[in-house]
Amino acid sequence: MQFSRSYAAAMRIVALTVIILLQTGVANAQESVVGVWKAVSIETKDVATGQTTQPFGALPNAMFIFTKGGHFANILTGANRKPPEGRNPTDAERAELHRSMSAYSGTFRVEGNKLIMTITTSSMQSWNGMVRTLDLEFQGNRVQGTSEPFKSAIGSGNIVAVNVWERVE
Numbered sequence: 001m002q003f004s005r006s007y008a009a010a011m012r013i014v015a016l017t018v019i020i021l022l023q024t025g026v027a028n029a030q031e032s033v034v035g036v037w038k039a040v041s042i043e044t045k046d047v048a049t050g051q052t053t054q055p056f057g058a059l060p061n062a063m064f065i066f067t068k069g070g071h072f073a074n075i076l077t078g079a080n081r082k083p084p085e086g087r088n089p090t091d092a093e094r095a096e097l098h099r100s101m102s103a104y105s106g107t108f109r110v111e112g113n114k115l116i117m118t119i120t121t122s123s124m125q126s127w128n129g130m131v132r133t134l135d136l137e138f139q140g141n142r143v144q145g146t147s148e149p150f151k152s153a154i155g156s157g158n159i160v161a162v163n164v165w166e167r168v169e
Contacts, residue, residue: 032138033108033115037064038163039076040142047149047158056100064165066108072117073105098123099104115145124153134163141167 039062045052056062057079064074078100084093104122108115115134119127134145147161 009044010118019164020056031068033066033110033136033143034068035066036168037065037066037143038062038168040166041162042076042164043162044159045162046152046155047160056092062080063168070109072108075101076104077101110136134161143167 011093030080035109039056039060041054041058042056042060043052043054053080054060056076059079060076061155062074062076063078064072066072081097081100082093084090089097102123104124104127106118106120106121110115110116113136115136117132117134119130120133122128122130133148135147137144137146143165145161145163145165149158149160151157
């Protein structure tokens with residue numbers, strides 16, 4: 001009888017320890033992306049042809065912010081955007097500026113090495129409600145995120161996005 005009570009108590013402690021470790025692992029995975037990140041490179045690869053492009057140029061201007069509460073926001077702009085001639089852009093200038101930027105926000109979670117973002121607000125209205133998943137690979141203060149294939153916003157085929165971010169804070 002004594003043995004089974006001790007055994008049961010030990011099993012409860014082991015179970016509690018496993019639960020705590022699992023929860024800590026989930027929290028650490030979530031916290032691994034929390035902070036402010038600057039884009040180092042953003043590339044897309046056409047799934048059918050393998051052709052790669054840099055839609056925001058060789059040096060994109062982009063910031064990604066992930067909060068402890070599970071929210072994110074980002075803005076991406078092209079490397080060589082031409083400013084409007086005057087204080088307020090003309091319709092043509094505004095259209096060109098819009099073509100060279102993207103912004104979206106929403107909620108996120110991390111499952112293993114996957115960053116799963118649900119977009120709630122976007123400069124591309126059709127993205128609202130979309131779920132984007134990136135496979136993450138951490139390398140020091142940088143992380144590479146590779147997307148699952150998705151329909152290109154500017155082409156006719158499917159692409160994979162490969163982002164490299166560097167931690168700012």
